[in-house]
Amino acid sequence: MSITQKIKDIENELSRTQKNKRTEYHIGLLKGKLARYRAQLVDQIAKSGGGASGASFEVAKSGDARVALVGFPSVGKSSLLNLLTDSESAIAQYEFTTLTCVPGFLTLHGARIQILDLPGIIRGASAGKGRGRQVIATARSADLIVMVLDAGGHPKQKEYLTAELETMGIRVNRQKPNIGLRVKTSGGVQINSTVPLTQLTPELIKHLIHDYKIFHCELLFHEDAAPEDLIDIIELHFRPSSRQYLRCMYVYNKIDITSMEELNELAHQEHTAVISCELKLNLDNFVRQLWNELGLVRVYTKTRGADPDFVEGLVMFQGATVNDVCLQIHRNLPSIVKHVLVWGRSAKYNPQQVGLTHQIEDEDVIEVVKRITAD
Ligand SMILES: Nc1nc2c(ncn2[C@@H]2O[C@H](COP(=O)(O)OP(=O)(O)OP(=O)(O)O)[C@@H](O)[C@H]2O)c(=O)[nH]1
Ligand SMILES: [K+]
Ligand SMILES: [Mg+2]
Numbered sequence: 001m002s003i004t005q006k007i008k009d010i011e012n013e014l015s016r017t018q019k020n021k022r023t024e025y026h027i028g029l030l031k032g033k034l035a036r037y038r039a040q041l042v043d044q045i046a047k048s049g050g051g052a053s054g055a056s057f058e059v060a061k062s063g064d065a066r067v068a069l070v071g072f073p074s075v076g077k078s079s080l081l082n083l084l085t086d087s088e089s090a091i092a093q094y095e096f097t098t099l100t101c102v103p104g105f106l107t108l109h110g111a112r113i114q115i116l117d118l119p120g121i122i123r124g125a126s127a128g129k130g131r132g133r134q135v136i137a138t139a140r141s142a143d144l145i146v147m148v149l150d151a152g153g154h155p156k157q158k159e160y161l162t163a164e165l166e167t168m169g170i171r172v173n174r175q176k177p178n179i180g181l182r183v184k185t186s187g188g189v190q191i192n193s194t195v196p197l198t199q200l201t202p203e204l205i206k207h208l209i210h211d212y213k214i215f216h217c218e219l220l221f222h223e224d225a226a227p228e229d230l231i232d233i234i235e236l237h238f239r240p241s242s243r244q245y246l247r248c249m250y251v252y253n254k255i256d257i258t259s260m261e262e263l264n265e266l267a268h269q270e271h272t273a274v275i276s277c278e279l280k281l282n283l284d285n286f287v288r289q290l291w292n293e294l295g296l297v298r299v300y301t302k303t304r305g306a307d308p309d310f311v312e313g314l315v316m317f318q319g320a321t322v323n324d325v326c327l328q329i330h331r332n333l334p335s336i337v338k339h340v341l342v343w344g345r346s347a348k349y350n351p352q353q354v355g356l357t358h359q360i361e362d363e364d365v366i367e368v369v370k371r372i373t374a375d
Contacts, residue, residue, distance in 0.1 A: 003041045005128045010034045025204055028227045032208040035231035039242055041126075041149040042169045057101035064315040065294055068139040071148035072157060073120030075254040078102070079277035080148060081117035082246050084287070089117045096120060099131070101138055107289065111315040116142070123160050126167035126212040136168040143317070144247045144294050145172060151266060151274060158250060173246035173271060177229035180220035181237055193221035200225060217251035222323070249293040251286060253277055297362040298324050308365045316360070323356035325366060338371040
């Protein structure tokens with residue numbers, strides 16, 4: 001039996017099994033198994049390499065950040081790319097108009113953002129339908145996924161798409177489960193938790209762990225984890241690249257053909273924008289939100305006694321430190337830094353003298369003071 005078939009069988013069994021005290025353990029095991037088969041599937045796809053089997057489209061990553069447009073067919077992905085960038089991707093009424101990856105560039109606050117228009121995916125994409133695996137594999141390389149949805153479409157479209165991404169190892173807008181795992185050579189399975197565990201029992205945890213041939217380890221739960229969270233942590237232990245935690249924003253297109261009530265409900269969801277490509281409605285708001293969701297920061301440099309260079313800023317991701325900034329300027333720079341002066345949001349006073357570990361914020365200005373070296 002193929003892995004896809006096994007996955008389908010378990011999904012069916014899960015949907016048939018009623019949730020109660022007596023079935024809890026069984027459901028936990030099924031969820032664990034499901035997560036394992038999905039991981040195997042992703043692995044198989046990764047190993048099988050080229051073609052429609054799951055390698056990503058070959059478009060070189062370029063610019064300061066990459067955004068992937070992911071959605072069902074004919075929701076308006078290409079229409080959106082054409083409006084945001086100077087690229088031209090074919091638009092038509094029929095499904096699967098786009099058959100490959102079409103890149104374009106959007107310049108925003110001095111940052112060059114690569115936007116990828118992709119073929120539409122359908123339910124079952126992760127199991128090999130259409131170009132789905134290739135699309136999702138490409139989405140994995142993005143810094144932000146923009147899920148393009150139809151404002152008048154199926155009420156579960158977002159849920160279905162999210163499930164396809166999940167199957168391929170992509171977790172959107174979620175943190176890595178807060179579970180510590182330390183594999184050891186003796187001592188059995190030791191379980192500790194800082195919060196009550198309502199979804200896992202010690203037997204279930206041991207069963208799931210033993211399935212991976214781990215017999216000695218220390219587990220420390222910092223959250224009320226589900227079986228699939230534990231599987232994620234075990235999979236990450238063996239293959240750090242098997243799970244990707246990505247940012248995602250949702251955009252509902254075609255609001256020109258929905259009612260005000262529907263629109264109002266959609267617009268209030270988290271990480272969500274509503275637009276119409278056809279009537280060019282609300283695009284400015286969408287772009288503003290896109291910038292926020294990307295989490296980019298700009299840093300300007302200055303030399304002593306001179307004005308900051310506000311033309312050629314550096315673009316980094318939120319959380320970047322002075323060290324990251326120095327590295328971007330020159331790979332040897334951090335080793336000759338004496339200290340750095342910072343003006344702006346991250347500074348307690350202007351300027352503040354900081355070290356390499358200082359975290360920068362949007363629109364900071366920095367001046368690097370070098371150590372005097374022998375040469
Ligand atoms: N009413 C309305 N139609 C739109 C809007 N945006 C796009 N369309 C139409 O929707 C159809 C599909 O648009 P595309 O941009 O080709 O959609 P896509 O998601 O790229 O489609 P595939 O590449 O086939 O997956 C076209 O007929 C567009 O003219 C919109 O805001 N409102
Ligand atoms: K289309
Ligand atoms: Mg298209």
